[in-house]
Amino acid sequence: MSKLNKNTIVLADQAVFSGGSFLITVLLARTFEPNEFGLYSSITLFNYAVVSLLNALIIQPLQVSLGKVENQKTYVSFNFWMQLILVVFISFGLSVLMGFQIDLLKDFSKLGIGVLIYFTGFILHDYFRKLFLAKAETQNAFIIDLMTTLSHISVLLYVYFNHSVSFEITMYYIGLCYFPAFIYSIIRINPTFNELKNWKSYGIMHIQQGSWLLLTTLTQWWSSNLFIVTTGFYFGKTALGAFRLVQTLFGLLNLVLQTFENYVLPEASRKLAISPTDAKKYLFGITKKSGLIFGVILTILFVFAKQIITLVGGAKYVEFAYIVQGMTILYVFIFIAYPIRLSIRMLVLNSRFFAGYVLSLIFSLLTFRYLLKEFNVTGAIIGLIASQIITLAYWQYILIKNKFVLWK
Numbered sequence: 001m002s003k004l005n006k007n008t009i010v011l012a013d014q015a016v017f018s019g020g021s022f023l024i025t026v027l028l029a030r031t032f033e034p035n036e037f038g039l040y041s042s043i044t045l046f047n048y049a050v051v052s053l054l055n056a057l058i059i060q061p062l063q064v065s066l067g068k069v070e071n072q073k074t075y076v077s078f079n080f081w082m083q084l085i086l087v088v089f090i091s092f093g094l095s096v097l098m099g100f101q102i103d104l105l106k107d108f109s110k111l112g113i114g115v116l117i118y119f120t121g122f123i124l125h126d127y128f129r130k131l132f133l134a135k136a137e138t139q140n141a142f143i144i145d146l147m148t149t150l151s152h153i154s155v156l157l158y159v160y161f162n163h164s165v166s167f168e169i170t171m172y173y174i175g176l177c178y179f180p181a182f183i184y185s186i187i188r189i190n191p192t193f194n195e196l197k198n199w200k201s202y203g204i205m206h207i208q209q210g211s212w213l214l215l216t217t218l219t220q221w222w223s224s225n226l227f228i229v230t231t232g233f234y235f236g237k238t239a240l241g242a243f244r245l246v247q248t249l250f251g252l253l254n255l256v257l258q259t260f261e262n263y264v265l266p267e268a269s270r271k272l273a274i275s276p277t278d279a280k281k282y283l284f285g286i287t288k289k290s291g292l293i294f295g296v297i298l299t300i301l302f303v304f305a306k307q308i309i310t311l312v313g314g315a316k317y318v319e320f321a322y323i324v325q326g327m328t329i330l331y332v333f334i335f336i337a338y339p340i341r342l343s344i345r346m347l348v349l350n351s352r353f354f355a356g357y358v359l360s361l362i363f364s365l366l367t368f369r370y371l372l373k374e375f376n377v378t379g380a381i382i383g384l385i386a387s388q389i390i391t392l393a394y395w396q397y398i399l400i401k402n403k404f405v406l407w408k
Helices: 003-031 034-065 072-099 103-109 113-134 138-161 167-176 179-189 196-235 237-274 276-303 305-313 315-346 350-375 377-401
Strands: none
Touching: 003 034, 003 138, 003 167, 003 237, 003 305, 034 072, 034 103, 034 113, 034 167, 034 196, 034 237, 072 103, 072 113, 072 179, 072 196, 113 138, 113 167, 113 179, 138 167, 138 179, 196 237, 196 350, 196 377, 237 276, 237 305, 237 315, 237 377, 276 305, 276 315, 305 315, 315 350, 315 377, 350 377
């Protein structure tokens, strides 16, 4: 497969994955009541937390080690079985907790096996997608994303036009939608139990790499999501659902920023090897050009917040238009921070990169109660903006200390 074809498939896959996630979220928000959509949002938020943990232990070490091992087939098999064992273990633990009828989990318990099927399918799909990308099998990643996205959209369109289908049954259906892609992925990787003698060394390698990655992942996830999670606890599932709906809307901007990172960072790193001045000019120039487009998009989102959230989620979410406006302000700082973030990564200041998130998390832990109590949901937005500014300021300070200043 030519490089051009691979790049085309990567872009197509990202469009299917991100665009599909956005459309699925919109269909769910429009089909169900805000409290039901909020329950779905809380489940999905938990899924992402588990994905982050498993990625740190399983898939991220593979991403850097796959090209170094002698027998890739054996290593991939080890990796898959470890992922599957952990997913089964967590699913079993969840089923036991749900069986105890704990007050905190009573809404999840009502969903029964549907929530466990959705959880398992979600986690394994994310794993297979990243595994195929790590193996440079972009076509397989695209196929499983397309299969799952089309299945989800088909089911949700049926549910949208057939109002007799309950939320509980819908969760069961969208969970089952993951399994055609699961079967396809199993066939493609064909995991075995060969050369078990190597598994010990693979396990040690993952523990050594994963322990640091797990700490970083936990810090990053909580620094980014503490205010979101606590919003659900303080103000209920409806507020959490509204927040997640707005986050999904801004997820389209995250796609732009991710593309920015995937393409700009390698090019800036190449220029840095030749001339730090050229690398700075390149980052500044790209930021300046893309800033105009980003600014126009954020201005539209801010001015037409009510119309946009109504279009996405329906009239029942219009009271949460202020969240859209607050998020536009947050994304101004996220955009400003991006070239600084890329510079930290480009200079391989990994400990400083981690420290920025530690400072952000410490601030969030110290202030979330006060901000939510005094300002309600707006307090969560204030906290997210302040956390971003703290991280931005710290990274900028580190760049100045390393005599790498972008803004001159």
